[in-house]
Amino acid sequence: xxxxxxxxxxxxxxxxxxxxxxxxxxxxxxxxxxxxxxxxxxxxxxxxxxxxxxxxxxxxxxxxxxxxxxxxxxxxxxxxxxxxxxxxxxxxxxxxxxxxxxxxxxxxxxxxxxxxxxxxxxxxxxxxxxxxxxxxxxxxxxxxxxxxxxxxxxxxxxxxxxxxxxxxxxxxxxxxxxxxxxxxxxxxxxxxxxxxxxxxxxxxxxxxxxxxxxxxxxxxxxxxxxxxxxxxxxxxxxxxxxxxxxxxxxxxxxxxxxxxxxxxxxxxxxxxxxxxxxxxxxxxxxxxxxxxxxxxxxxxxxxxxxxxxxxxxxxxxxxxxxxxxxxxxxxxxxxxxxxxxxxxxxxxxxxxxxxxxxxxxxxxxxxxxxxxxxxxxxxxxxxxxxxxxxxxxxxxxxxxxxxxxxxxxxxxxxxxxxxxxxxxxxxxxxxxxxxxxxxxxxxxxxxxxxxxxxxxxxxxxxxxxxxxxxxxxxxxxxxxxxxxxxxxxxxxxxxxxxxxxxxxxxxxxxxxxxxxxxxxxxxxxxxxxxxxxxxxxxxxxxxxxxxxxxxxxxxxxxxxxxxxxxxxxxxxxxxxxxxxxxxxxxxxxxxxxxxxxxxxxxxxxxxxxxxxxxxxxxxxxxxxxxxxxxxxxxxxxxxxxxxxxxxxxxxxxxxxxxxxxxxxxxxxxxxxxxxxxxxxxxxxxxxxxxxxxxxxxxxxxxxxxxxxxxxxxxxxxxxxxxxxxxxxxxx
Numbered sequence: 262x263x264x265x266x267x268x269x270x271x272x273x274x275x276x277x278x279x280x281x282x283x284x285x286x287x288x289x290x291x292x293x294x295x296x297x298x299x300x301x302x303x304x305x306x307x308x309x310x311x312x313x314x315x316x317x318x319x320x321x322x323x324x325x326x327x328x329x330x331x332x333x334x335x336x337x338x339x340x341x342x343x344x345x346x347x348x349x350x351x352x353x354x355x356x357x358x359x360x361x362x363x364x365x366x367x368x369x370x371x372x373x374x375x376x377x378x379x380x381x382x383x384x385x386x387x388x389x390x391x392x393x394x395x396x397x398x399x400x401x402x403x404x405x406x407x408x409x410x411x412x413x414x415x416x417x418x419x420x421x422x423x424x425x426x427x428x429x430x431x432x433x434x435x436x437x438x439x440x441x442x443x444x445x446x447x448x449x450x451x452x453x454x455x456x457x458x459x460x461x462x463x464x465x466x467x468x469x470x471x472x473x474x475x476x477x478x479x480x481x482x483x484x485x486x487x488x489x490x491x492x493x494x495x496x497x498x499x500x501x502x503x504x505x506x507x508x509x510x511x512x513x514x515x516x517x518x519x520x521x522x523x524x525x526x527x528x529x530x531x532x533x534x535x536x537x538x539x540x541x542x543x544x545x546x547x548x549x550x551x552x553x554x555x556x557x558x559x560x561x562x563x564x565x566x567x568x569x570x571x572x573x574x575x576x577x578x579x580x581x582x583x584x585x586x587x588x589x590x591x592x593x594x595x596x597x598x599x600x601x602x603x604x605x606x607x608x609x610x611x612x613x614x615x616x617x618x619x620x621x622x623x624x625x626x627x628x629x630x631x632x633x634x635x636x637x638x639x640x641x642x643x644x645x646x647x648x649x650x651x652x653x654x655x656x657x658x659x660x661x662x663x664x665x666x667x668x669x670x671x672x673x674x675x676x677x678x679x680x681x682x683x684x685x686x687x688x689x690x691x692x693x694x695x696x697x698x699x700x701x702x703x704x705x706x707x708x709x710x711x712x713x714x715x716x717x718x719x720x721x722x723x724x725x726x727x728x729x730x731x732x733x734x735x736x737x738x739x740x741x742x743x744x745x746x747x748x749x750x751x752x753x754x755x756x757x758x759x760x761x762x763x764x765x766x767x768x769x770x771x772x773x774x775x776x777x778x779x780x781x782x783x784x785x786x787x788x789x790x791x792x793x794x795x796x797x798x799x800x801x802x803x804x805x806x807x808x809x810x811x812x813x814x815x816x817x818x819x820x821x822x823x824x825x826x827x828x829x830x831x832x833x834x835x836x837x838x839x840x841x842x843x844x845x846x847x848x849x850x851x852x853x854x855x856x857x858x859x860x861x862x863x864x865x866x867x868x869x870x871x872x873x874x875x876x877x878x879x880x881x882x883x884x885x886x887x888x889x890x891x892x893x894x895x896x897x898x899x900x901x902x903x904x905x906x907x908x909x910x911x912x913x914x915x916x917x918x919x920x921x922x923x924x925x926x927x928x929x930x931x932x933x934x935x936x937x938x939x940x941x942x943x944x945x946x947x948x949x950x951x952x953x954x955x956x957x958x959x960x961x962x963x964x965x966x967x968x969x970x971x972x973x974x975x976x977x978x979x980x981x982x983x984x985x986x987x988x989x990x991x992x
Contacts, residue, residue, distance in 0.1 A: 431480025667691025
């Protein structure tokens with residue numbers, strides 16, 4: 262009877278959770294690495310390190326499901342992994358709570374409600390809805406499956422469970438191996454505790470070890486997919502792991518290693534605080550309290566080894582996330598998805614607490630039917646509250662931000678033979694999907710930063726064989742960029758994404774030759790009416806969900822959506838540069854309406870710049886009243902920018918420039934120094950500081966500040982002239 266009940270309840274958990282995930286599933290792809298994950302599944306390609314071979318192979322199977330688009334089908338895989346994981350959570354809970362002290366009904370009730378409580382946590386739910394989330398829900402599946410195997414081995418101590426564990430463990434390392442290998446100490450400690458408890462050490466022999474090792478290596482053999490696909494036909498081929506050395510570099514994620522180790526105490530504190538806040542926000546106060554109480558509960562129900570196992574996972578992961586990552590304040594959200602195993606471990610503690618509370622309540626002298634009714638309502642309220650609380654936040658059924666953004670890029674290109682230099686995942690990855698899956702991209706999308714690598718040049722020539730490119734793999738990165746543009750700019754249009762930090766840094770000569778063109782920047786040609794074209798393009802683009810803001814936007818979505826306001830900002834600045842201040846204000850104001858926390862401060866800064874320019878124009882006409890009115894508006898916009906984003910140095914520096922013009926040099930010095938505290942290599946701020954110091958009588962201080970400005974930006978002619986002027990006066 263109990264076996265049948267376990268099957269029925271397991272099926273119920275799978276079907277209920279899967280149904281919830283499907284009706285809230287992302288319709289195509291999320292604004293993260295999902296387009297790459299879908300594209301690599303469809304084409305059997307190689308994703309960014311560590312390559313994710315299992316994701317590509319199993320994802321390929323899901324692309325044949327006859328429902329929805331390819332993106333939707335691969336998203337289903339993410340939901341499947343989570344629902345399967347919840348089944349294992351349920352089965353593990355039954356094995357832990359089964360003691361005979363309370364009725365099987367209550368044991369099942371606690372196991373079901375705790376499992377669903379976990380399944381409806383925001384991060385677990387949201388990661389179950391998109392292809393990239395499938396990487397992390399696949400990890401969850403492996404964790405729960407391996408835990409279920411380990412606990413079954415404890416029950417009967419049969420070596421077959423160890424053999425199964427060895428194979429699945431090897432297989433699990435072919436997903437996001439770092440997320441699994443960090444859990445190895447917990448499994449090892451559990452093995453030691455059980456081996457000691459039942460005196461098993463003498464039962465292990467060379468044969469057992471060799472079989473386990475062999476099965477582990479068979480599981481690990483899935484990585485050979487990367488080698489074979491890279492050598493024989495992968496279109497998407499990150500790192501080109503077509504030989505053993507390249508394969509090892511991709512699998513070990515060598516290019517990320519130097520960026521993933523915390524180097525400062527402040528970084529460690531910020532990451533540790535993020536971890537604590539995530540636990541509190543996900544489990545809420547009640548869940549956190551129950552998990553803490555669950556520690557004592559596990560001792561009471563005599564599950565010490567399992568308690569040590571779960572506590573070890575929690576401690577190891579919290580330490581790893583606090584000490585290993587090296588994240589900037591605006592990138593702390595990277596930790597969020599890796600916290601899922603922490604929540605999973607804490608859920609078992611929550612279940613232990615509920616079990617002990619149930620035992621206590623059943624001892625009360627109350628009618629049995631009343632007890633059953635009260636406990637059922639009480640326990641069901643836990644997942645029900647979590648479901649209601651997270652539904653609106655997790656739901657992605659109407660999520661088209663990333664899809665529309667990618668399509669808007671396509672609409673901004675007016676020629677099929679164009680070259681589009683792209684930077685940032687939200688620009689690059691949707692074009693992978695549109696080029697190789699949906700077949701909507703007909704131009705040549707170039708991931709700018711990939712040209713830095715030999716394999717990147719090789720892949721570019723393979724993906725766009727029609728594009729002339731005469732640079733060699735041994736050439737410098739700036740030369741490769743210059744060569745690509747120089748060889749092609751007279752034959753075909755060249756575009757770049759609005760976000761073009763790499764291009765600006767390594768090929769700064771192009772900064773002024775790319776102009777606004779819808780959701781892209783276009784290499785300006787003679788008499789090209791770019792601002793008029795850009796106006797027309799922006800009218801044809803899709804803006805679904807941007808103004809009503811009904812859907813929750815996580816950090817990656819906000820980063821993607823911020824480019825909508827950036828497009829209008831670029832057009833507004835284009836109008837400002839040709840002296841059309843009315844249209845400049847019109848489009849900068851639209852940029853402000855579309856802005857979010859990622860771009861609001863910068864948009865307000867550009868409005869401040871516009872009014873600073875208007876003030877200077879009024880000054881030329883000796884219109885003092887209008888000049889002061891414009892300066893007041895500029896100051897107001899800069900102060901709003903500071904309020905919106907306190908870490909932005911530009912409004913401080915620009916305020917210093919205004920105060921210099923108003924001859925308020927003490928305030929100018931103060932605000933320029935604030936800008937430099939935020940950005941020590943800000944040449945404009947040093948220039949404004951130098952002017953303020955010079956006019957305050959501190960010419961030596963002005964010389965030092967001006968020298969710093971020139972050192973940082975030696976190509977700025979005005980800075981060099983100011984420096985020479987101060988030097989002449991000090992002779």
